[in-house]
Amino acid sequence: MATDQEQMMPDWQRDFPYRQDQARLVTRREFSRMLCLISAAMVTGSAYVVAKAYWPRTGVPAGRYRVCGKDELPAGGTRSFQLPGSSVPYILLHLEDGTFKAYEQKCTHLSCAVFYKTGTGKIECPCHNGWFDAATGEVIQGPPPRPLPALQVVEEGNDVFVMGPGTKAG
Amino acid sequence: MSTFRNAQEQAHPNKNSTLTLAIIVVQLLLVSIQIWLLYSGLNNALEHNKGIAIPALVASFILFLVCCSLLYFLPGRGAGKKYNRRS
Ligand code: FES
Numbered sequence: 106m107a108t109d110q111e112q113m114m115p116d117w118q119r120d121f122p123y124r125q126d127q128a129r130l131v132t133r134r135e136f137s138r139m140l141c142l143i144s145a146a147m148v149t150g151s152a153y154v155v156a157k158a159y160w161p162r163t164g165v166p167a168g169r170y171r172v173c174g175k176d177e178l179p180a181g182g183t184r185s186f187q188l189p190g191s192s193v194p195y196i197l198l199h200l201e202d203g204t205f206k207a208y209e210q211k212c213t214h215l216s217c218a219v220f221y222k223t224g225t226g227k228i229e230c231p232c233h234n235g236w237f238d239a240a241t242g243e244v245i246q247g248p249p250p251r252p253l254p255a256l257q258v259v260e261e262g263n264d265v266f267v268m269g270p271g272t273k274a275g
Numbered sequence: 276m277s278t279f280r281n282a283q284e285q286a287h288p289n290k291n292s293t294l295t296l297a298i299i300v301v302q303l304l305l306v307s308i309q310i311w312l313l314y315s316g317l318n319n320a321l322e323h324n325k326g327i328a329i330p331a332l333v334a335s336f337i338l339f340l341v342c343c344s345l346l347y348f349l350p351g352r353g354a355g356k357k358y359n360r361r362s
Pocket residue numbers: 212213214215216217230231232233234235247248249
């Protein structure tokens with residue numbers, strides 16, 4: 106009996122059957138059914154995106170936070186910081202032209218940490234050679250699909266503050 | 276009763292096979308469109324363009340229904356035999 110023989114066969118031999126009636130192939134109907142399942146998974150994914158986008162965001166820090174004093178950060182310098190109550194890493198840049206900029210320190214491609222390349226006006230992601238414009242956060246080249254999310258920076262006296270991402274505009 | 280189908284089945288015995296293949300290709304195409312919809316919906320939502328997400332979901336759902344109805348029309352094991360039996 107073929108079935109008895111099959112039981113005796115080691116697994117590797119069952120994967121490469123010699124006789125056609127021993128073949129355990131996926132039928133095209135099964136394949137088509139699997140495509141429908143994948144299709145359903147895509148719908149679920151899209152529904153998740155919608156839920157995520159329209160669900161009210163909670164736990165996002167709002168308001169003003171002091172990062173450091175102006176004299177603590179020389180032109181071309183950077184400082185990493187986090188906002189209280191959030192684990193997102195941010196980076197504060199003091200550009201060579203004297204302006205301060207704050208961005209999320211997570212590449213929009215696969216979340217590697219990004220660094221300011223001093224003197225070039227560009228932010229580099231070393232993982233896949235992605236580059237962002239340090240003045241705007243826009244992507245200059247490489248795989249990142251979106252600009253770096255920026256925080257609004259407020260300079261007051263000798264202090265540099267950032268506005269939390271949950272702050273209402275205006 | 277007409278013997279048209281019967282004659283067709285005998286003249287082109289692998290017509291069902293071609294049809295099955297075509298349906299699967301169309302299903303693959305639909306799933307790729309869904310992947311694209313998911314990708315663009317996600318990217319736009321992360322960029323705070325929420326407007327794309329809901330139309331992408333609706334389109335994806337419609338494609339899913341089309342995918343399922345194609346599965347329904349896929350020639351089954353009995354396809355062809357039904358007509359041959361009568362002869
Ligand atoms: S993670 Fe930054 S370019 Fe890929």
